Amino acid sequence: MKIKCLLVDDEPLALRVVESHIEKLNDLEVVAKCRNALEAFEVIKKQRVDLMFLDIQMPGITGLDFLKNLRHRPAVVFTTAYRNYALEAFDLDVLDYLLKPISFERFFQCIQKYYQYAGSGNAIYQPKDEPHTTPESDKPLYVRQGKRAIKIPTGKIYYIESLKDYLQIHTHDEKYVVKMTLSSLENELPESSFLRIHKSFIVAIPYITALTPTRIFMGEIELPIGRNYKMNVLSRLDYK
Numbered sequence: 001m002k003i004k005c006l007l008v009d010d011e012p013l014a015l016r017v018v019e020s021h022i023e024k025l026n027d028l029e030v031v032a033k034c035r036n037a038l039e040a041f042e043v044i045k046k047q048r049v050d051l052m053f054l055d056i057q058m059p060g061i062t063g064l065d066f067l068k069n070l071r072h073r074p075a076v077v078f079t080t081a082y083r084n085y086a087l088e089a090f091d092l093d094v095l096d097y098l099l100k101p102i103s104f105e106r107f108f109q110c111i112q113k114y115y116q117y118a119g120s121g122n123a124i125y126q127p128k129d130e131p132h133t134t135p136e137s138d139k140p141l142y143v144r145q146g147k148r149a150i151k152i153p154t155g156k157i158y159y160i161e162s163l164k165d166y167l168q169i170h171t172h173d174e175k176y177v178v179k180m181t182l183s184s185l186e187n188e189l190p191e192s193s194f195l196r197i198h199k200s201f202i203v204a205i206p207y208i209t210a211l212t213p214t215r216i217f218m219g220e221i222e223l224p225i226g227r228n229y230k231m232n233v234l235s236r237l238d239y240k
Helices: 012-023 037-046 063-068 086-091 104-118 182-186 230-236
Strands: 003-008 028-034 051-055 075-080 096-099 141-145 148-152 157-163 166-171 175-178 194-198 201-204 215-218 221-224
Touching: 003 012, 003 037, 012 028, 012 104, 028 037, 037 051, 037 063, 051 063, 063 075, 075 104, 086 096, 086 215, 096 104, 141 175, 148 175, 157 182, 157 221, 182 194, 182 201, 194 221, 194 230, 201 221
Parallel strands: 003 028, 003 051, 051 075, 075 096
Antiparallel strands: 141 148, 157 166, 157 201, 166 175, 194 201, 215 221
């Protein structure tokens, strides 16, 4: 069964970009394209919608206000050119937050999140604790706790925090505290999947949901971008 997608945006070009991405995936189908929230509401009343791509700044009712007042809603992805709505958006429990212009790679990551949300067994779905696909990123990390060497799959790591002489490794199911420096651990992590954003933080790139020139957002988690790391971080994440 195909995923029924509703596109809501007052910009024709923005609608076309998302539609073209959808056309590349066999499991997705556009059921309607709307220019405002009222049109979208009429579509949702009349037919099944699984996934809605919703712009924020639109004439009349904004995407945020529309979502706040929508009682029975599909999974929602905000599509916007503005980064400053990220926190408010995730407070509304949206699936993802896509910044325009939306690349196909970023769109594809969003669809993977939908499969996880929907519990689909689709072939292109990758579980949350194994979001990486390269052999390098599948390599486990071994850290010492006392006399034991603890094996941590790198795909489970959200971010790593420096606590003076210790590190706290945050994964999706628990935290590990180990005695080592952030710089030494950084050398053991796959460069393609992890990014140093601050003297005290390394983050897993696939879990980043939004960013500003000074902050990284990973769902409800907010981390600072250090001044000395800013240029590299914004370049790696293609911030424009």
